[in-house]
Amino acid sequence: MGVIVATWAVGVGTVMPAAADSDPPDYLTIMKAQEMWRVADGSGITVAVVDSGFKEVPGVRSESVLPGVSVMSPPIEQPDEKYSPHDDVDGHGTTMTAAIVGDGSGGGPKGLAPGAKVMPVRTSLGTPMAFAAGAEGAKGIRYAADNGAKIINLSWGDYYSYPRLKEAVQYAQSKGVLVIAAMGNDGEGNNAINLITQVPGVLGIGALDETAEPLALSSHGHTTDLSAYGSKAPIRCKENTAWCVKDGGTSYATALASASAALVWSAHPDWTAHQVARVLIETAGGPVDGAKRNDWIGYGAVRPRMVLLEKAGTPGAPDVDPLAPVPANTPTPTPSTGQTAVAPAEAASEEAGPPWQWLALGAVVAAGLGLAGTLIVKRRRS
Template sequence: MPAAADTAPPDYLTAMKAQEMWKVADGSGITVAVVDSGFKEVPGVRSESVLPGESMMEPPIEHPDQPYPPHDDFDGHGTTMTAAIVGDGTGGAPKGLAPGAKIMPVRTSLGTPMAFAAGAEGARGIRYAADHGAKIINLSWGDYYAFEELKSAVKYAQSKGALVFAAMGNSGEGNNANNLTAMIPGVIGVGAIDETAEPLKLSSHGQDTDLAAYGSKARIRCKENTAWCVSDGGTSYATALASASAALVWSAHPDWTANQVARVLIETAGSPDDGSKRNDWIGYGAARPRKVLLEKAGNPGAPDVDPLDAPAPTNTPAPAPSQTTAAPAEAAAAEAGLPWQWLALGAVVAAGLGLVGTLIVKRRRS
């Protein structure tokens, strides 16, 4: 991976009119829980932007006194997601889309040899976030083994008024394993696009894709979380930007509910080029919070009605992206330090056990 100083990623913030939006709202007053690998204090993220948070990791039996504080991150994935939302743009870091928001880091075993426990830890983390004031919960990862626990935790968070975003996955060129968390009713499944608004080939896609956001070349933590580099951010990064988009809208309209924030993001999304209402690659389109903040577009509608709680439009799934060059999904995920390899492994195991048919089903929207 080239150093960030040597290669500048596309300026997606300018395309999104971030500077203009920040004059209306910058995310202030909104807490985003990043349930991930933790957060490490690094150049580019101000400490005042990050709350104390909590760690869900259990110490190993042989080292019962081993602490795993939330403000640590072996892998750098959670730190990257945090910076994508609230980074200050210094020291090679990205400038966050919602710089006035607060991040609640909730640490799991992602990025460690204990990653097999991350699903159950994440479920506990979701409940913690909901109980401690998080309006938005960002899940830039997926797990097959703890699906029922995650489903229950997400429903609990929704009962507390939280809005949940989940990455679709980065295996669009492989087995296209979708993150099962995205199929839970009310969860916003996020796909990834590039700077031309074309879907990334590595982006997992399917009927549970609801929105998309930029996920191509971006500034991410690399080299075991010791530096900022430039690489594909994938659907993980896209999910962080979708969460940040929601934070901007909610900051401008603090009296809205999660359903209303989700509804206006869906209504104002950049719809597919073929004229369809949605497709399996980008869902209802790329998140465009500027439409809400600068153009006053979008009808928030009923506060207690899930905007996804309706029959999905019947349309032919979109064809594959038009790009002719893209790294294989597995290589891209590994390069960006994204924790989807074990998600894909879970899909293989589930298939071997005959579980895929019972787990990967059409999300009920009615």
């Protein structure tokens, strides 16, 4: 039996009224998106969203989304059944796509990297066959790496298929791909952490609210590397038939981190995945207590504007993982200071909305497997 991390809202949302293209959500204003887009908008970068697929909806232009692929397994009784990557029964993949490349119309979000292309890789997430999503996702990661993706967005995880997912992630990394994964939305439960975030080189993303405080629901730990906005946002709801306002959680935050990486890479196409990751870490808005990092927000909130507008960050060695262990007595860059708050559990917003859950498939839950609290250390940090 597997346990899928489908970092998705379980509460009732508020139907989203149509928004004007010129009225982006507040987080885009805070991030200075309009100014950044004059420098780079993600053009030339393909972000693979390995998720529940993509459905053509108001708010996402068809030219922003590539044909993609479906890796869904057909049911035993219908072995010849084929599935389109341009379909999505619950809207999770569609939401992640919109957060990256949406056009802001029809109530949907304006994407942070509107010039990028999204490659939808559809798994069985959100369907009765979701137990197969881990193995499918591993196949989808390899497909994305072999077909031009520069960034792979994983707003979910799977315990049972972790070994296969780890191998697929490492394969993608060997192809020069930057893999970005959600920490999970169990911060108010047993704080189960997405195992994919422990793979060396993977950026683990936590979620922040409107005030740059960590969301209480955000899973957190030693594998948290960066954080991004994950509070109230336009989310596909009602079985992917409408936009609603709900907490986006670490899923949404991961999409924004992927979009941030796309902006930086678009401006510096000769950089490697390690270099893009390094400057995002160096320019993050770190904890206000002066700590290098903490388990809630990692090195801090992603701030691509620091790279694009302030020309901050040093790309460094193209083939060195910025999160790899550093030899003793070797000076390391200090992340930029910023407004992001210190993140003890009691400081997290009480207005974060209804709790999120990790979808358990089968009778064995993460705690029963002993995986929720006992994780392999991804990397040692000096």
